[in-house]
Amino acid sequence: MTVRVARFSAAERAVHWAVALLMTACILTALVLYNGSLAMLVGHRHTVALVHVWSGFALPVPMLLGALSAAYRLDVRRLNRFTDADWAWLRSKDRRSGRIRVGKFNAGQKLNASLSAGATLVLLGTGTVMWFTGLVRLSWRTGATLVHDWTALALGLLVLGHLAYALRDGEALRGMWSGRVAVHWANREHAAWADEVEPG
Amino acid sequence: MPGRPERPRSAELDGTPVGRRVVLGLLGLGAVGVVTGSTVQQGLSRALAPVQMRDPTGLSQYIPIGNTFRYYSVAGAIDSVDAASYSLAVSGLVATPTTYTLADLRSLPQAAITEDFHCVTGWRVEDVPWTGVRLAHLLDLASPSPEAVAIRFRSFDGVYTENMTLEQARDDVLVALTMYGEPVTHYHGGPVRIYAAPMYGYKSTKWLSEIELTDRTIPGYWEDRGYPLDGIIGE
Structure with missing residues (x-):
């Protein structure tokens, strides 16, 4: 039988999947709002825009609620901090070999987390001034549209990359779904973390 | 024991707060982009316009510099109307209500306006x-x-309406038949739209079907959803 260790608490998984759902809603409606052919096919622009805008406004809510959980706060701190090992891991060519002992998150996951969080806040801010057209002058709305477009494109690619890595590694996906991962996977992918939590 | 919450004094927590710097950095870049973006975009679009006009693949329209049309349709699928069956009614508080075909409109004096949209x-x-x-002239x-x-104004999409005062209507407002020298396409609200x-x-x-004169301003589709009644650029 595979020995398993706890990786993500119920609160963390709830935050992850709530954000995933809202992000999917934002991306699908964004495609309709941005692509002319889809826009003409679907129509109902006001409804599509309402779903987009309110999914966007709701996006940070699960993350803020997550702050009530100690496990979530601890993992946010882990994601925030870059150690010498993280820099070495990013620079190395054999980063998957296990030579550099990775903590609970590797440097790529940390970068993904901070870039996603930053991009989400930028989209939230620019989206707000685009939606409430009376807030700032026209030239700033034009700037906000430009920033919103580019940031959305970058975040979309980031989300696709995140999905590609997750779907390639069933155990990582299982960790986010069930909360538990196989010890041998933890030893291989996150050796320094495995030492902290290893049973026995 | 498996499943027990970890008790870290994890070395992972001793690093530098790069994540926070990345987030703050993105916020700063975003703010700079909002303030300077309009000018930057003008430069970019001047540089890229010749490419986009001649791009046979059409892919360059997806470069998000924000200088291309976005297609707004508030109804569901809109049936296109061909040149032969199109009609435009001028109705309401007028002495001579009239219905124009596209050929009628083409035979009237044509005016040209080139402006930023x-x-x-x-x-x-x-x-x-x-x-x-x-x-x-139609008025x-x-x-x-x-x-x-x-x-x-009414649209043959069956949903959209717009309002304008008669005074505003006598300013630079066209019942537009061509755009970029070609008949206005269905995607751009053709065969006939207001500009x-x-x-x-x-x-x-877009997809203009009726111009009705009224004794008061009746808020249109977006005005009902909070947009200003006048909608003058820059206000």
């Missing part, structure tokens, strides 16, 4: 050439009655 949400397309019949032909003060140069895009009704 501004959406209220911020995107803009520079130097779009339009031709068509001045709305003022003259219809002879508004003294109590008429405003216009209600109101002094105003944001939502005032330029």
